[in-house]
Amino acid sequence: MNRNLNIRAGIIVALVLICAYGIIGIPKSLDDVKNNFRKNIHLGLDLRGGSHLVLQVQLQDAFMAEAETVIDRLKETFNKQGIAYADITRNDLASLADADKIQITIKGVPADRGRDVRAIVGDDYPDWLLTPISATDYRMNIKPSAALKLKDDTLTQCMHTIERKINQLGLAESSVQQRGRASAEAELLVELPNVDDPGRVRALLSEQATLELYEVKDGPYTSREEALAQKGGVLPPNSKLVRAVPRRGQDQGFYLLARIPVIRGSDLRDARAGQDPQTGAWETNFVLNQDAARRFERFTEANINNKLAIVLDGVVLEAPTIQNRISDNGRITGAANQQEASDLALNLRAGSLPAHVVFEEERTVGPSLGADSIRSGLIAGLSGLCAVVLFMLVYYRGAGINATLALILNAVILVAALSYFDATLTLPGIAGVILTIGMAVDSNVLIFERIREELRSGKGVVAAVDTGFSRAFLTIIDTHVTTVVSCAFLFLFGTGPVKGFAVTLVIGLIANVFTAVFVSKTIFDWEFSRKRVATISI
Amino acid sequence: MQFFKNTNFDFLGWKWPFIGLSLLLSATGIVSLVMKGGPRYGIDFRGGALMYVRFVGKPPVDKIRSALNKQHLQVDVTEVTGGSVGSDANTVIIGTDVRTDQEVNQARQVMRQTLAATFGGADANVRLDLNNAGAGALADRLRDPLQTAGVGISEPDLQNLASAITSFRDTPPRSGLISGFSSLTSVSGVTPKVLAVLQQQTYLAPFHVSGTEVVGPKIGADLQHQAIMAVLYALAGMLVYIAFRFEWIYGVAAVVAVFHDTIITLGLFSLFNRELSLTVVAALLTLVGYSMNDTIVVFDRIRENLKLMRREPLESLINRSVNQTLSRTVLTSGLTLLTALSLYLFGGEVLNGFAFGLVVGIIVGTYSSIFVASPILIFWQSFMESRKRKKPQPAPASARLQRESVGRGTAKVK
Numbered sequence: 001m002n003r004n005l006n007i008r009a010g011i012i013v014a015l016v017l018i019c020a021y022g023i024i025g026i027p028k029s030l031d032d033v034k035n036n037f038r039k040n041i042h043l044g045l046d047l048r049g050g051s052h053l054v055l056q057v058q059l060q061d062a063f064m065a066e067a068e069t070v071i072d073r074l075k076e077t078f079n080k081q082g083i084a085y086a087d088i089t090r091n092d093l094a095s096l097a098d099a100d101k102i103q104i105t106i107k108g109v110p111a112d113r114g115r116d117v118r119a120i121v122g123d124d125y126p127d128w129l130l131t132p133i134s135a136t137d138y139r140m141n142i143k144p145s146a147a148l149k150l151k152d153d154t155l156t157q158c159m160h161t162i163e164r165k166i167n168q169l170g171l172a173e174s175s176v177q178q179r180g181r182a183s184a185e186a187e188l189l190v191e192l193p194n195v196d197d198p199g200r201v202r203a204l205l206s207e208q209a210t211l212e213l214y215e216v217k218d219g220p221y222t223s224r225e226e227a228l229a230q231k232g233g234v235l236p237p238n239s240k241l242v243r244a245v246p247r248r249g250q251d252q253g254f255y256l257l258a259r260i261p262v263i264r265g266s267d268l269r270d271a272r273a274g275q276d277p278q279t280g281a282w283e284t285n286f287v288l289n290q291d292a293a294r295r296f297e298r299f300t301e302a303n304i305n306n307k308l309a310i311v312l313d314g315v316v317l318e319a320p321t322i323q324n325r326i327s328d329n330g331r332i333t334g335a336a337n338q339q340e341a342s343d344l345a346l347n348l349r350a351g352s353l354p355a356h357v358v359f360e361e362e363r364t365v366g367p368s369l370g371a372d373s374i375r376s377g378l379i380a381g382l383s384g385l386c387a388v389v390l391f392m393l394v395y396y397r398g399a400g401i402n403a404t405l406a407l408i409l410n411a412v413i414l415v416a417a418l419s420y421f422d423a424t425l426t427l428p429g430i431a432g433v434i435l436t437i438g439m440a441v442d443s444n445v446l447i448f449e450r451i452r453e454e455l456r457s458g459k460g461v462v463a464a465v466d467t468g469f470s471r472a473f474l475t476i477i478d479t480h481v482t483t484v485v486s487c488a489f490l491f492l493f494g495t496g497p498v499k500g501f502a503v504t505l506v507i508g509l510i511a512n513v514f515t516a517v518f519v520s521k522t523i524f525d526w527e528f529s530r531k532r533v534a535t536i537s538i
Numbered sequence: 539m540q541f542f543k544n545t546n547f548d549f550l551g552w553k554w555p556f557i558g559l560s561l562l563l564s565a566t567g568i569v570s571l572v573m574k575g576g577p578r579y580g581i582d583f584r585g586g587a588l589m590y591v592r593f594v595g596k597p598p599v600d601k602i603r604s605a606l607n608k609q610h611l612q613v614d615v616t617e618v619t620g621g622s623v624g625s626d627a628n629t630v631i632i633g634t635d636v637r638t639d640q641e642v643n644q645a646r647q648v649m650r651q652t653l654a655a656t657f658g659g660a661d662a663n664v665r666l667d668l669n670n671a672g673a674g675a676l677a678d679r680l681r682d683p684l685q686t687a688g689v690g691i692s693e694p695d696l697q698n699l700a701s702a703i704t705s706f707r708d709t710p711p712r713s714g715l716i717s718g719f720s721s722l723t724s725v726s727g728v729t730p731k732v733l734a735v736l737q738q739q740t741y742l743a744p745f746h747v748s749g750t751e752v753v754g755p756k757i758g759a760d761l762q763h764q765a766i767m768a769v770l771y772a773l774a775g776m777l778v779y780i781a782f783r784f785e786w787i788y789g790v791a792a793v794v795a796v797f798h799d800t801i802i803t804l805g806l807f808s809l810f811n812r813e814l815s816l817t818v819v820a821a822l823l824t825l826v827g828y829s830m831n832d833t834i835v836v837f838d839r840i841r842e843n844l845k846l847m848r849r850e851p852l853e854s855l856i857n858r859s860v861n862q863t864l865s866r867t868v869l870t871s872g873l874t875l876l877t878a879l880s881l882y883l884f885g886g887e888v889l890n891g892f893a894f895g896l897v898v899g900i901i902v903g904t905y906s907s908i909f910v911a912s913p914i915l916i917f918w919q920s921f922m923e924s925r926k927r928k929k930p931q932p933a934p935a936s937a938r939l940q941r942e943s944v945g946r947g948t949a950k951v952k
Contacts, residue, residue: 046888049708054757056756195672197672197674197675198750199647199650338678339678358754359752359754360753360754360756360757361752361753361754361757362646362750362751362752362753363749363750363751363752364749364750364751365748365749366708366714366746366747366748366749367704367705367708368592368707368708368709368712368713368714368746368748369590369714369748369749371708371709371710371713372710372713372748372886373886373888375710376884376885376886376889377885377886377889379884380880380881380883380884380885380886380889381880383880383883383884384876384877384879384880384881385877387876387877387880388873388876388877391873391876395869427886427888427889428817428820428889428892431881431885431889431892431893434877434880434881434885435824435874435877435878435881435896437877438873438874438875438876438877438878439828439874441870441873442831442870442873442874445866445869445870445873446835446866446870449865449866449869453862474838475834475835475838478783478834478838479830479831479834479835481779482776482779482827482828482830482831482834483824483827483828483830483831484827485772485775485776485779485827486772486775486776486823486824486826486827486828487823487824487827489768489771489772489775489823490768490820490823490824492768493764493765493767493768493823494816494820497816497817498816498817498820501817501820501824502820505824
């Protein structure tokens, strides 16, 4: 009996030490205690301060871009093979749900070339399904497996681009994850702890940053109508009309640009913010890679005194005149301050987003609110603990001490478990700890009430305690299981902070079964082993 | 000390008044819900933008509201009342109800800008708001002026200085609001020259935005759906578990009791005009599980007594079981209530709805375990017996109340 007791006591002491290590490590000073504690317990965004963003990636952009690429290549192939056609167009996709409904329509192919069209599409475009609408018209739809792959790839690419942008901002411990399936919700969860200026981060994340350099055919015009009028009602082939953004006093206008850009964003090797040595104005300098540099050199040499349009995200930023041959670098002027110039450089370096994003949810907690929340949580926790302990001592007297020890150990195990599992402590998580205290003492009450009943019915002290524990055990399991099951649902359904609550409550309850039964019993047994008792204080 | 020594209340004798009370409470709740057009959903469920703003003095609620209304924004400005110690004082929550994603993004901007314009005064356009700037923005702002003022400072030191100032501002007791420039002298690195530059380049707005929440309407609708599903699944899960441990009629009784708790709690939320947020639903789900506890304890005791006292009529047996467990039920609920109360009183504004839900739910849950779950068992027995009287043959096996845990005897319902 005594040996059994010693083993049990040993287990408990070992557990306490393991927990202490998990929480505060091996401290050498009081400061060490605080630091280790802070390192081991991960605080959620609502306690530490930071931003939590949910973005929905508009995958339909990627589908439309893919369709456009296919259309361009089809037209080239048709031209080369001498297949006449009236038009090849794609439909417009309004929202994410429509992404799969991308469709390319080929009109006006002579009936005798139908076989060639089928051969071309079958060989070169295996991802698309060709169906004839009539003798001369065809329709191409993307195959479901290819659509799924495109969605997954686009989502992953967006995720990586956003990761690069965030990393460049130097935000430690930030994270980007996929939330939901690409096929359905296409959502990304971005967590940015300790971010100073969430508005700036949001702006950065939503810029697609597609940079393109075009040859300027004509312009600027003050409006679309003026441009069309000047060109006799129809735009020349291989050109398009692009809006210019009003900047530095110049009005909004339109430029007539070549349809295909000379330089694309992917040709950039680097981009930096810098200052014009003469004026001190901030600008963004970019450097091209080797192939692009050669192409650009040929272009600029052939186009001296013509204009070059710098187009960002589909809008002309500026259209400077080419003064001499440029090979591998260029600059974009007109930034209002250093931050604007360096943000643009950052976006160019990170690469462009293949599809734009829409913000669905944002929760930002400033560090002051976080610190306040921690304080309120601690005060509520301590007052709850004191109230409960006080009651137990008054109502159950000596046994109340037993319960208090078990309760404290329960809390310690809970915090240590959080540390070992790398779980995040959120504000609802603190509420979970506090609630655990209330529910934990439940088990003790159950056992003590049973013991009192057995004592009343005339049993001896040791027998009463034994019966009390064994009878109450099943009920304790039952009651804990129901709360754990509802916490499981909470975990499945809840978002970050609510998940934190479910996790802390479940861990607390499991730890409680151990402390209320094993530890409390050991303490009673230890008391009995010291001296023969006729009564116990309960 | 003992509260409930050998009590012998006739709970089931009083079942009609208590059922009446339950119906009354439920009806009040439902009427309130219907009259107010459903529960008051927080932005988690309906979408919208919320801003927590702390003011130096008492927040000028009317001024805020009218300034924002002028910007065509319908806002709800509530002062934070419940919650803790000092740090929540003088805080308002500005909420706006928005329908589309674009509106949501704009609303946030507009709120920020209007606050700056209304309370920042002339300085807002020229200087940096020190009470709302981030460390990075502060460093950017101070870089050149410090150079001009002849304060040589390296870039890493500048970043550290900016961080030190913002950390100083954000820790309690200032909690985001610096009231005077002179208090900054205690921050390391703030020399008189630096202080002069600060006073020239920045100003101290009388408010501090401590948090924002923006939820798009699509996510709001999704969450609503998920919340309802989660509660229904949890109830179903409980039914299955209890039916498995006891008998299915016990499961039904327990679920009806918990369902009754949920209706009354929702009704009280509506009555007191409280918002339903994600954390409130979390509280409700926790209660579903917790409220089962008391019910299970009583059922456990009933089952034990059925084994021991085979000749006793069901009604007095249930009465005795409830009395035996009364002490334990009231005590445990009371203790959990104590901790929920301390959360409600001291836990701060963010957790206030959650804590209210817990407090109400625990009280109602305890009441229902004692006065609602057991009568259902009695009703089932009477129903079964009246059916038996109509059919002289023994009732089919499926109508038996007891199965493996009980044998023969007069107390059993067949």
